[in-house]
Amino acid sequence: xxxxxxxxxxxxxxRRTRQTLIDTALxxxxxxxxxxxxxxxxxxxxxxxxxxxxxxxxSKEDVAMAADQDLWRAFLEELDTVDxxxxxxxxxxxxxxxxxLERMDDEGWAxxxxxxxxxxxxxxxxxxxxxxxxxxxxxxxxxxxxRRFGIGAPDDVRPRLAVDMLVAAFHCALAGWVxxxxxxxxxxxxxxxxxGRPLPxxxxxxxxxxxxxxxxxxxxxxxxx
Numbered sequence: 080x081x082x083x084x085x086x087x088x089x090x091x092x093x094r095r096t097r098q099t100l101i102d103t104a105l106x107x108x109x110x111x112x113x114x115x116x117x118x119x120x121x122x123x124x125x126x127x128x129x130x131x132x133x134x135x136x137x138s139k140e141d142v143a144m145a146a147d148q149d150l151w152r153a154f155l156e157e158l159d160t161v162d163x164x165x166x167x168x169x170x171x172x173x174x175x176x177x178x179x180l181e182r183m184d185d186e187g188w189a190x191x192x193x194x195x196x197x198x199x200x201x202x203x204x205x206x207x208x209x210x211x212x213x214x215x216x217x218x219x220x221x222x223x224x225x226r227r228f229g230i231g232a233p234d235d236v237r238p239r240l241a242v243d244m245l246v247a248a249f250h251c252a253l254a255g256w257v258x259x260x261x262x263x264x265x266x267x268x269x270x271x272x273x274x275g276r277p278l279p280x281x282x283x284x285x286x287x288x289x290x291x292x293x294x295x296x297x298x299x300x301x302x303x304x
Contacts, residue, residue, distance in 0.1 A: 097135045097145075099125050102187070104142045105194040113143065113202045140208035143198055146183075146191035147209070151216045153179035158223050168230070168238065172220075172245040173291045180284055189280050196257050217242050244294050252286035 086094070103125050107116045118139060122129050136142040157175045166174070199205040220242050225231040231238040260278045 096125075096127065096131070100127070100132065100135060100142055101145045101191060104139070105191060105198070108139075108143055108198050109194055113139065113198055113205065138208070140202075140205050143202075143205055144195050144209060144212070146188055146195055148212055149188075150176075150179055150183055151212070153182045155216065155219055155223065157182075158220060159227070163228060168224075168241040169244060169291065169294065172241060173248075173287070176245060176249065177284055177287065180280060180287070183280060189278065189283075192253075193257060193260055196253070213246060217246065245291070248290035248294060249287055252283060252290045255286050256283045 100121070104116075104121055107121060107124065116139075118129060118132065121139070121142075122132050132142075136145070141148075154176050157178050158172075161171065161175050161178075163171055195205075199209060217239070221231050221238055224238050256278060259282070263278065
């Protein structure tokens, strides 16, 4: 296998600036509330101009949800190159997302996701931004599936449902992961409010597999009056 090229000094600096913006934003938003921090204050804290900020992000919501969005961008990149193999579309999507999760190897990623999810729960504009990003990601995934595998005719709802089911399974897995982190004290540590550490990313992998495995049973679950 050919080793990935070493990033240039300029590229490394850009990555550090972006990461500093994300981490500082999450710390300030958690401490003072999303609405309690202006974009000018965030840029001042990181010592960058607003012009520099907008090279990386479109808004405060965008920087606050960057960790989650990085995962789904990695998912799209993997989907564009994955070998379909003998598996169902849902299994393909699941495995692709698991590979994307493996790429989130920065130990700070779990902490950023925990902080971001907590902020989104009490910030309507973040929730709305998340919905818009989710729809854009879904449409891009469907476009890749049409281009690479020739599936997804206008009157065929199955690819859309498959992607939607993956997203729903991930949200269930993430909700359980965040709740478990809260119980374990990881959320308090992430916000600087107490001891403990966020759960490892591997636990999210396990929960995602379990949630996808439960999809078929949910479709056949009966209700007795």
